[in-house]
Amino acid sequence: MDIARLEERLLEEELARWAEVRRVDVRxxxxxxxxxxxxxxALVRPVSMYRAAYSAASYEAAGVFTVNSSRTIITAGDKVLAYAALASAKLPIPASYYADSVEAAVEAGEALGYPVVVKPAVGSWGRMVARARSREKLEQVARLRSFHPCGPVRASIVQEYVETGVRDIRCIVVDGRLLGCIxxxxREGEWRSNVALGANVEAxxxxxxxxxxxxxxxxxxxxxxxxxDLFETRDGYLVNEVNGVPEFKGFMRATGLNPAREVSLAMRRQVKA
Structure with missing residues (x-):
């Protein structure tokens, strides 16, 4: 890990019930x-997506079972790769385009119709996610992003805006089993439903x-x-994002369930098998 948040402390506490735990600060x-x-x-929990993926890869090279694997962390953490994986699995996703230039972003917006959502390929907590209601706004957002020094941030996902009443659904899955959803x-005045931005949660x-x-x-x-993360629409559900190093404070508050305990038990079953 790099930063010990509530989730990391809970996971460490649960793992210590049956295993000798050593905290490794990869920084x-x-x-x-x-x-x-x-x-x-190895339970891989760095906040940085690349730091997490590289940590997982180093443990995998030694034959250590990792949660999650480097493949999972990279695929889930890069939205272009994530949408491609979801689409390949025949899962319903919002209509989306990968656009690596201002011109490509505008063309995607014209194809989708406005408003559209514009977000970087890599990022979390709703950062740098914008809603563009017109070609001019989309061009402005894409042009500003084109100056970013990080390639995965310059790359944009241009996506249809799905009307959901400013809410989404978050589900947690552990070892192939659904633990629960919220x-x-x-919050008022905000359209992004991230807990980090003050969203309200319910089971x-x-x-x-x-x-x-x-x-x-x-x-x-x-x-x-x-x-x-999923959207509920009149035509059914759409899978919006997958998180490979999930936070769960809001999930615990809404459901009373402790994902750390379930993860610990699932890891124990895997190791003892």
Whole structure:
């Protein structure tokens, strides 16, 4: 890990019930890429997507079971790769385009019709996600983003704006099983429903279709412990995003369930198998 948030402390506490736990701060400790197998399993929790993926890869090279795998973290963390994986698995997603220039972004907006959502390929907590109601606004957003020094941030996802009443559904899947779902409703004056932006959360009962989509979305990215964000529309559900290093404070507050306990038990089953 790099920063010990509430989630990391809870996970560490649960794992310590059955295993010897060693916290590794990857900002300060070098990880060998051809090292001995010094652990049975590694729970990978850096905040940075690349830091998490590289950490997982180093453990995988030594034959350590990782949660999640480097493949899952990279695929889920890069929205272009995530949407491609979801679409390949025949899962319903919002109409989306990858656009790597201002001109490509505008062409995508014209094809979709306005308003559209514009977001970077890499990012979390709703950062740099914009809603463009016109060609001019889209061009402005894409042009500003084109100056960003980070390539994955310059790359844009241009996506249809799905009217959901400023809420979405977040489900948590652990080892192929749905743990539960919540709704996240954007605070007043905000259209993005991220808990980090102040969204309100409530428990949400999953119907069989929602459960199926969440589990299949987790499988599409090879996820052992992931959260799935979905939209509920008049025509059914759409899978919007997958999170490979999921936070769950809001989920716990809404449901009373502790994902850390379920992850710990699932990892124990995997290691003892």
């Amino acid at each position: 300060r400790v070098p990880l060998p890429l051809r090292g001995p197998r010094e652990a049975e399993a 709704t996240r409703r954007a 949400f009962p999953a119907d069989p279709q929602l459960e199926d989509l969440a589990v299949r979305a987790a499988d599409a990215v090879g996820g052992f412990f992931v959260s799935i």
